[in-house]
Amino acid sequence: MFKGSFVALLTPFRDGIVDETAYRAFVEWQIGQGTHGLVPCGTTGESPTLSHAEHMRVVELCIEVAKGQVPVIAGTGSNSTEEAILLTRHAKEAGANAALVVTPYYNKPSQEGLYQHFKAIHDAVDFPILIYNIPGRCVVDMSVATMARLAALPNIVGVKDATADLGRPSETRRVVGEDFCQLSGEDVTVLAFLEEGGHGCISVTANVAPKWVAQMHEAWMRGDHAAARVLQDRLAPVHEAMFVETNPCPVKYAASLQGHCSGELRLPLVAVSQANQKRIRTALETAGLLAG
Secondary structure, three states, X not given: OOOEEEEEOOOOEEOOEEOHHHHHHHHHHHHHOOOOEEEOOOOOOOHHHOOHHHHHHHHHHHHHHHOOOOOEEEEOOOOOHHHHHHHHHHHHHXXXXXXXXXXXXXXXXXXXXXXXXXXXXXHHOOOOEEEEEOHHHHOOOOOHHHHHHHHOOOOEEEEEEOOOOOOHHHHHHHHHOOOOEEEEOOHHHHHHHHHXXXXXXXXXXXXXXXXXXXXXXXXXXXXXXXXXXXXXXXXXXXXXXXXXXXXXXXHHHHHHHOOOOOOOOOOOOOOOOHHHHHHHHHHHHHXXXXXX
């Protein structure tokens, strides 16, 4: 079971290519700050604009730096089932602990199509898979009934739920069971998600505040819900600032302010507006997340 704070890792670029030096240092920093797990090549990692070679290299780098200290859940999703199989197979061979597979975007499959897509990946690669359900980006929403069908397969072990439906985790738990891993994809509502039976979060904010996000989850897990709320209240303005524009544009800028990366994005993503840069900087400064 995956629990706690898993960071949805950004991918640093410099002059148009992946900045491997910055990425290594960033992963090392995340582990040192107490992050419970790493998720390379998700939405925050700009996976849609990584080539296959880049995608695989980023996953390999993450696993290499992690050295088994924390689990790595590699993003391997695609709207092409064959491509998702290719990336999932690579993640297994590279030494990841599981794959995070997003629902197929743009194709807009039916519930049966969703089932067959994930079953095909499951049958092709003997490897733990978490379903990434994010209707806001993919248009399709996997139903709890379809999730339950998939959970009956031995290697479908959990979900990253970015539906923003706080009734979903309890409904899923009732239908699928306690052992099915439920990770939130929404930083701002994570405590409510945990209250309804969730096990952790794949966090954007953890890119810039890994220690506090991890400590918040640790407080929750030991039953100190008051301490968890204090930390979540401290982080709330940062959570909000990370989504003033499309993710990962704000968090990339925030990480550049902290000196972790250049802030460079790949088209069609562009830098956040001047007004939102000011808002992000203010949120980090107020939270004490900028040195000096």
